[in-house]
Structures are given as structure tokens and as C-alpha cells.
Amino acid sequence: xxxxxxxxxxxxxxxxxxxxxxxxxxxxxxxxxxxxxxxxxxxxxxxxxxxxxxxxxxxxxxxxxxxxxxxxxxxxxxxxxxxxxxxxxxxxxxxxxxxxxxxxxxxxxxxxxxxxxxxxxxxxxxxxxxxxxxxxxxxxxxxxxxxxxxxxxxxxxxxxxxxxxxxxxxxxxxxxxxxxxxxxxxxxxxxxxxxxxxxxxxxxxxxxxxxxxxxxxxxxxxxxxxxxxxxxxxxxxxxxxxxxxxxxxxxxxxxxxxxxxxxxxxxxxxxxxxxxxxxxxxxxxxxxxxxxxxxxxxxxxxxxxxxxxxxxxxxxxxxxxxxxxxxxxxxxxxxxxxxxxxxxxxxxxxxxxxxxxxxxxxxxxxxxxxxx
Amino acid sequence: xxxxxxxxxxxxxxxxxxxxxxxxxxxxxxxxxxxxxxxxxxxxxxxxxxxxxxxxxxxxxxxxxxxxxxxxxxxxxxxxxxxxxxxxxxxxxxxxxxxxxxxxxxxxxxxxxxxxxxxxxxxxxxxxxxxxxxxxxxxxxxxxxxxxxxxxxxxxxxxxxxxxxxxxxxxxxxxxxxxxxxxxxxxxxxxxxxxxxxxxxxxxxxxxxxxxxxxxxxxxxxxxxxxxxxxxxxxxxxxxxxxxxxxxxxxxxxxxxxxxxxxxxxxxxxxxxxxxxxxxxxxxxxxxxxxxxxxxxxxxxxxxxxxxxxxxxxxxxxxxxxxxxxxxxxxxxxxxxxxxxxxxxxxxxxxxxxxxxxxxxxxxxxxxxxxx
Numbered sequence: 073x074x075x076x077x078x079x080x081x082x083x084x085x086x087x088x089x090x091x092x093x094x095x096x097x098x099x100x101x102x103x104x105x106x107x108x109x110x111x112x113x114x115x116x117x118x119x120x121x122x123x124x125x126x127x128x129x130x131x132x133x134x135x136x137x138x139x140x141x142x143x144x145x146x147x148x149x150x151x152x153x154x155x156x157x158x159x160x161x162x163x164x165x166x167x168x169x170x171x172x173x174x175x176x177x178x179x180x181x182x183x184x185x186x187x188x189x190x191x192x193x194x195x196x197x198x199x200x201x202x203x204x205x206x207x208x209x210x211x212x213x214x215x216x217x218x219x220x221x222x223x224x225x226x227x228x229x230x231x232x233x234x235x236x237x238x239x240x241x242x243x244x245x246x247x248x249x250x251x252x253x254x255x256x257x258x259x260x261x262x263x264x265x266x267x268x269x270x271x272x273x274x275x276x277x278x279x280x281x282x283x284x285x286x287x288x289x290x291x292x293x294x295x296x297x298x299x300x301x302x303x304x305x306x307x308x309x310x311x312x313x314x315x316x317x318x319x320x321x322x323x324x325x326x327x328x329x330x331x332x333x334x335x336x337x338x339x340x341x342x343x344x345x346x347x348x349x350x351x352x353x354x355x356x357x358x359x360x361x362x363x364x365x366x367x368x369x370x371x372x373x374x375x376x377x378x379x380x381x382x383x384x385x386x387x388x389x390x391x392x393x394x395x396x397x398x399x400x401x402x403x404x405x406x407x408x409x410x411x412x413x414x415x416x417x418x419x420x421x422x423x424x425x426x427x428x429x430x431x432x433x434x435x436x437x438x439x440x441x442x443x444x
Numbered sequence: 445x446x447x448x449x450x451x452x453x454x455x456x457x458x459x460x461x462x463x464x465x466x467x468x469x470x471x472x473x474x475x476x477x478x479x480x481x482x483x484x485x486x487x488x489x490x491x492x493x494x495x496x497x498x499x500x501x502x503x504x505x506x507x508x509x510x511x512x513x514x515x516x517x518x519x520x521x522x523x524x525x526x527x528x529x530x531x532x533x534x535x536x537x538x539x540x541x542x543x544x545x546x547x548x549x550x551x552x553x554x555x556x557x558x559x560x561x562x563x564x565x566x567x568x569x570x571x572x573x574x575x576x577x578x579x580x581x582x583x584x585x586x587x588x589x590x591x592x593x594x595x596x597x598x599x600x601x602x603x604x605x606x607x608x609x610x611x612x613x614x615x616x617x618x619x620x621x622x623x624x625x626x627x628x629x630x631x632x633x634x635x636x637x638x639x640x641x642x643x644x645x646x647x648x649x650x651x652x653x654x655x656x657x658x659x660x661x662x663x664x665x666x667x668x669x670x671x672x673x674x675x676x677x678x679x680x681x682x683x684x685x686x687x688x689x690x691x692x693x694x695x696x697x698x699x700x701x702x703x704x705x706x707x708x709x710x711x712x713x714x715x716x717x718x719x720x721x722x723x724x725x726x727x728x729x730x731x732x733x734x735x736x737x738x739x740x741x742x743x744x745x746x747x748x749x750x751x752x753x754x755x756x757x758x759x760x761x762x763x764x765x766x767x768x769x770x771x772x773x774x775x776x777x778x779x780x781x782x783x784x785x786x787x788x789x790x791x792x793x794x795x796x797x798x799x800x801x802x803x804x805x806x807x808x809x810x811x812x813x814x815x816x
Contacts, residue, residue: 105448285695323657
């Protein structure tokens, strides 16, 4: 079967060339007579991959020398705990700005860390509305109170709610004084950012840069240094910084695949080039929504609409089911909204082709015409 | 190039059929038009893989229904912290039996957890000798004091020192009353064991069952239930037990590859069959050592000699270098001893073929004759 148009929210589509490269050398990595995943993580062959992945990240994101790049596991969900374990002092405070469900999870875990180790984690800004368990989010917050906070945490793109800091997330809170800690899991590397505006950036790989099982952490060296020492060694950023992410066995094949993806991204022209493609993809879908005369409706405010995950509703759940089902027949999958929200979600990560987004936009026009 | 004979200590050789299967469907998993690693972890296609991996583990190890099987990340090194975080009560004690360097690391991390959360971790038995940082271990301990302990931790096979609980590790300490917690990273599934003798078993995948980045935890349900609740959610075993290891995105491709390896293992006849092959492989190498008239010497006592990692020395470091170098020319790699110990190490995990071990034994005879 031909490759389908994959709009999954994560794990998600990967660049075909990155996969083909992996397939070609899966049994014999560079004439070494074994797979890259059978190599020692301390051997010459894997080491070159590891170093290339680090170098590509540094080059693509223009990461200053004052920052460490770490490869971790456990995804963003583990960072929700590891960030405060390292950065929240026993008598300190951590400010969380919420624009969706992932920020909620991050602050909940930070509160459990505070209960365990001291300190306090609090919601310093939120755009959540509604009672009960499922809050509604339709925009990013603009102001917050971080007085006395050791760091300010934000989620640059909320995958479930389709809410993104559209302009520079590093300048989202002009009044903030504490270092910014950003969960960029679902919009890492979608465009250039100014890394020096952040204290720490983390991202699970399975959206924009690789398979699940790898987490990238970009952290300012002074935060590594000042991090708590009274937590287990495996959770201290300094452990992994000092060992160049080889303290224990890293997920070597995941890092290898990430290397392939980063290498592809560089060939595309890097982040400036991919941003143009990403904006064109999102533009096609948002245009289809606005041209539909209300047949499709996006609940997110214009200025906070995500370029990575576009959520919209149709007139009824039955119609939404029909949409998903007919799209699938047309070779487009992964369009069902998150189970917490329903509706439709279109994820447009870097590896999603512009022609896929255009095909989906055309399908949306036709579907609206046939069912409007 | 033909596949080399890979004696790596981990990441290590994987069964060729498991890799070929992955290669064949890397771009198109079961006609779905995408790679298994591009599938959602909540979709039908991946779910079948996840369930099959769990079912194969349960069948191969004959895991009773009273046990949960969990897929984690972070390797054994993370379990060194997560085990006491869950199982060491604030006023409790944890007994550690040491037979090598990995046990040392486990108890050190448990002590840091105790300093953080209360409780005490102590060395209840050790066979380590010598002063300074690098202790020498040549056998497993036989007695221990676990009075008042919440659990007893042991390392069933010490990869660096080549020391293994040769008879049933679940019956290693007849006087112990607390549940046994076993790090089986480097001898998981090498032969049948009686799971019900253990409270918890954990294993990083990258030795016997898959690529690095996946960790298997087999844990008795009452330990899941009684585990601490005042730690971050992501580190509570109950979180992953309740969510069937889908609380957050698991390392899907690693689990898929593990499934391929487990499927291969079942085709080989399961654990009883693989034990015979493993014993034959180790027998070939140990015979070559004992037949060498002292040219090769294994420091480990007969009854504690590992079937997975065989360590031995030659007369000089220069001779050892020559051994490694000539073996490599003969297509045998991964034989250099751990940097902490030097010498030679032969790792003979499940995927290492009997004919490789026999080739190495022949090479050892020839090398001894030429250099003796």
C-alpha cells in the first residue's frame, strides 16, 4: 500500500527519507556487520551518531554555548516531575502559566513534587474556563504573577486544545523575571526561536523530531549547576550533562532516528524554510475552515491558533464521524479529535507534507459542499 | 558485509529474524501505509503489538495473574531510584545484597532516595573485597540479614564482574523474609524462573530482549497497591499498572522490536530450549578457558560463573589487546572487558548463536597455541 496521509497527533508522521535511510541500513550499519541498535553506546559507531544529533540540534536551533543539550527518556510527562525536582528549591516557588490540558498536568505533578520535597507550585496565569474536570481553553495567557518564583513554566503549544503561543513564546510574558521553562513537545523545531530567552526547553520526540522514547532537554548551564543535589542521581540534570547523556544506556535507536530526521530537516533548509511550509499547511486548513461559512468552526481565538494542531467542530458528532470515515477512505488518517474534546484535530508537524494539507483542504471544501 | 559475531555487553546482538521483520515492514506496517512508529499509541494497530508483547512475556516466563507487567523507560538505572521511591516506607528499611558493580549503584541510589524521603537502605550482604573505589567480586553472597526490611534487592547477573546466581536466584537467600526485588537486566529470560519467588523483577531490554529504551517491570499486584502515594504520579507503579503502560506515550518502536524478539524466542522453543543453547555456549567458552592450562584465567568462582557474561584475563594487557584485535579480524567483536575491570568479556545473550560461541572457543584454542 502507498503511504497514507498521516495527521496523527503523536506518535506522528516521520520524513520518508529518514525512515528509508533506517530501513536500508537496519541490518548492517555503515558496513559494521550489525544494526545500529546492536552497537555499544560507548563504541565509535554509535558515538558518531550521538554527536551528530547533538551538533544538528545546536546548529538548527542556534543553541548558544551556555546551554547543554541532553537526551532523556520518559517523555514530557516525566519532565513534569523532573523539572521541579531539579529547579524548585525547598523554600521556593514555581509559577505555571496554563493554556491547556498539558499545562494542567505539569502543574499537578509539580505540586506533588512540592509536597514531597518542599516549595510551592502555583498557577500564575490561566485561560481555562468552565467548571469540572475538563476545562476549555481558547487562547494563551498574556500576564502572570511570578513574584518570588524560581521559574515560570509554559506549554508553547497545547496539542489537545490547539492553542499555541503564536508570536515569540520567549517574549510571552514581558513582566516575568524568572527563567522560562517551556514544554515544547508539540512545536519543537517548527520554526526558529531565540533559545537565550529560555532557561530550559524540553520536548518529547514523537511529534516533530523522531519516534517516542526520546526526550530532548535544552538547559542553561547555570541552571544545571544550581539544581538540587538531594535527589536521586538519575534525575539530576547535572548527571546527564556531565556524562554527555551517556551516564546510562540511552535509547540509541531513537536517537539515531532523530539524527535522520534532523538531517532531513537541515536538507529542507532548516527552521526558516520549514516555518514557511508549516505556515502554508496551517493556512490551507484554517482557510478551509473560514471559507466554510460556519460548516467548520474552530473554537480557538485567531491570535492563539496553533500551526501544529488545528482543532475544529462540525455541526454534529454524527457528521464528525462521517468526516473522519470519508477522509480515511480518501487516504487521510489520524483526524479524530482527542477523546477529551471530541471533534476533529489535524496535526501538521514538520514531516506532514504540504500536498497532504492541500488535499485535506480540498476534501474539506468538498465535504462541506456535499453535507452543508 | 556479512553480519559479524557480536559479543557486545549491551546494547547487544538481536535475533536476525526480529530485525528482518522490522526492516521488511518499516515503511508500511501491515498494509497500514505507515511505519509502526508513526502509529498512535492509542490506535488499533499499535495496541495489538503492545498486547502481544505482554502476552508473550506472560507465557514465556509463566507469570502468574497476581503480577502486573509494566513497560517503562530509563533502564535499570532509573529503577534503582524508582524501586525505593515506591517500596521503601518512610520509616522502613531496604536490604541490598551485592555481588558486583550494578548492585553497588542500586544501593547508592536507594540511599539517596532514603535521604530524600526517609527510611534506610543498607548493604545486608556483599562479596566485595578490596579497598578503594573498585571492589573485586568473584562470587554471589549466600547469607543476609533482612530483619525488618521491606524488601531484599539482588542483581541476578553482574554484567561487569561476570557473577551470576547460578542456581535459582529466587531461592538464593533461604533465610530472607522480605519480598525479593531482582535486577535481571542482563539475564532476563535466559532460562525459566519461578516468578512467584519474587516481589518485583526489572530488566532493561538492551541485553536479552530488545533495543535500549525499554524497561520491563514484573511486579506483584499487592506491592503496586501498597506502594507510596506521596511521590510524583509518573514514578508510581500504580499509574502504569492502571493504564496498562499507556499512561503516557510508551517507546512504541522499542516495544514492537521486543515483541519481535519474544516471538522469535517462542519459536525457538521458549525458555527451556534457550537455556540449553545458552549453557552450551557458555560451556564452550569456559571449557576453552579451563583447557588452556592457565593461558586464560577466569577470576570468578566455579559456582558463581555467569552464563551470560564471561570474564577472563590473559597474561598481559598487551596480549589482551592482541586477542581483541585478532578476534576482530576473524569477525568477532565486542570482546573488550568493561573499562573498570579490563581483560576480556564475552557476552552470550539469547541472540548470540551457538556457532559464534564455538567459533570463539576455537579461536581461543588457536590463539593460546600461537601465543602460549
